[in-house]
Amino acid sequence: MYPATALQALIIGGSVGGLAAAHEMRAVGAKAAVYERSAGRMEARGAGIVMQDLLVRLGMSAQSVSVQLHERQQLNLDGKITRYTAPQLMTAWDTLYRALRDPLSDVCYRLNSTLGQVRVEGSEVTAEFADGYMARGNFLVGADGIGSATRRLLEPAVRPAYAGYVAWRGLEPESALPKELLELLVGRFTFFVSDGLQMLCYLVPGPDGELAERSRRVNWVWYTNVPEPSLPRLLAGRSGTTFTTFLPPGQILPEIAAELLATADVSLPPQFTELVRRSEVFMQPVFDVRPHRMVADHAALIGDAAGTVRPHTAAGTSKAFGDAVGLAAALRGWTPDRDLPARQLADWERERLSHLLALSRAGIESANRSSLGTAGARRFFALA
Structure with a gap:
């Protein structure tokens, strides 16, 4: 060869x-x-990836590994919504990995x-x-x-060098979320911005690349400013390991999970608070x-x-x-x-x-x- x-x-x-x-x-x-x-x-450490035409050179269709979004919507703290048209393709790290690895x-x-x-x-x-x-x-x-x-x-x-903030993340099966929350999120890039925080959410393919309704996943990321001395406490895992660049799913300590939900209750729109409450959270500091x-x-x-x-x-x-x-x-x-x-x-x-x-x-x-x-x-x- x-x-x-x-x-x-x-x-x-x-x-x-x-x-x-x-x-x-x-x-x-x-x-x-x-x-x-x-x-x-x-x-996957970056669960969701914005896709356009990255796969064209490899003879693949971006649409075949992506969820199509049609709108963007901004949530207010009280839950009110502002929407506008903005088509996008979104995929997941594991979907893209498989498309390249196979x-x-x-x-x-x-x-x-x-x-x-x-x-x-x-x-x-x-x-x-x-x-x-x-x-x-x-x-x-x-x-x-x-x-x-x-x-x-x-x-x-x-x-x-630590950038001064972290990314809390979730990647949940579409089928596990309530109907009213899905009706808000499906087909849309949803976001909220406030002082010292930003949250965004969109759907990505399922764990094996599924694109059918009820087989996809809801990906979200919530950025919050965190002082550097607090990082070891947040990166301490249930296994006893203190991680450095990534807290995997299932590792967040119960007291940190409770603190995260309490922060969400007062800092996020109610729709996003509900999403965090229903998620297995993982986290990455931004460097x-x-x-x-x-x-x-x-x-x-x-x-x-x-x-x-x-x-x-x-x-x-x-x-x-x-x-x-x-x-x-x-x-x-x-x-x-x-x-x-x-x-x-x-x-x-x-x-x-x-x-x-x-x-x-x-x-x-x-x-x-x-x-x-x-x-x-x-x-x-x-x-x-």
Whole structure:
């Protein structure tokens, strides 16, 4: 299938950005292997994703993996509603993951692979993992997210910085919610904004990609300002683990769940309060990773590993896809017996960093408009 001189890409990170990179590398004639640090089934951390045409390049229809929305509606604290027409396509992380993963059944995809060391010798890159396993290739792609081990090895001084607020989340079966609540939410992007908080909600496909009525899921996210000293208390799990970047479903402590509902009662419209009450809540603090560089010797960073954009832009996934497309194009035709295409890689890095910086600024501006992460705004869950 591949010539003996074909580029072998080692892709660190098996989420949607890493899968996109595998597709794009194969499209330009390279071999690809994917290494994911999770030991088992990957768990969605961003449950809902705004979809437009991300899948066109892969020969898939966005409509086939998305729920169609027709309107936007803003709730007031008293429950009153303002609506306007705004068509959108929405999908879920696990739906998109499956759509990208299934066509790569013949690609090496190794779980429980935490990157520990990278060595470059001539045109050969060796990735050594925490369990002692080693993989050899010619180019390494760091697509391992905000906590990127690849970035720590290439740029150890660049660390995530807490943005000052968290995202409480829920992902509930459509069939489990009452009829009157569904009548409000179905077909609409619903949101509420107040000082120091923002909440939004929309439907996404079911756990196996179902699009039929009563088989989908209701996805919501509620951003609240939280002082940094409160994070360990909120990230403490029922299992006894204190998490750092993600509190999984089922882990929220009873006292924090009670505090969350009490906050919802006085801070959210009644429809959203009811939704929170009926949900298994999970949580992500929002972090910023400042963009610095994307290319090193026989290695590159893409997606959140290269730098983050705030979730309000709904552009994190499309940015990772764009990074993967451009990187593969820069490496098109390169074989390990030749010098790296330095000019093409530099052009790709310059263009993508410019795009990343613009998205990063837009996301921070959007957060500021809702007083998220800003000095002097209302804060929640402060230590007594």
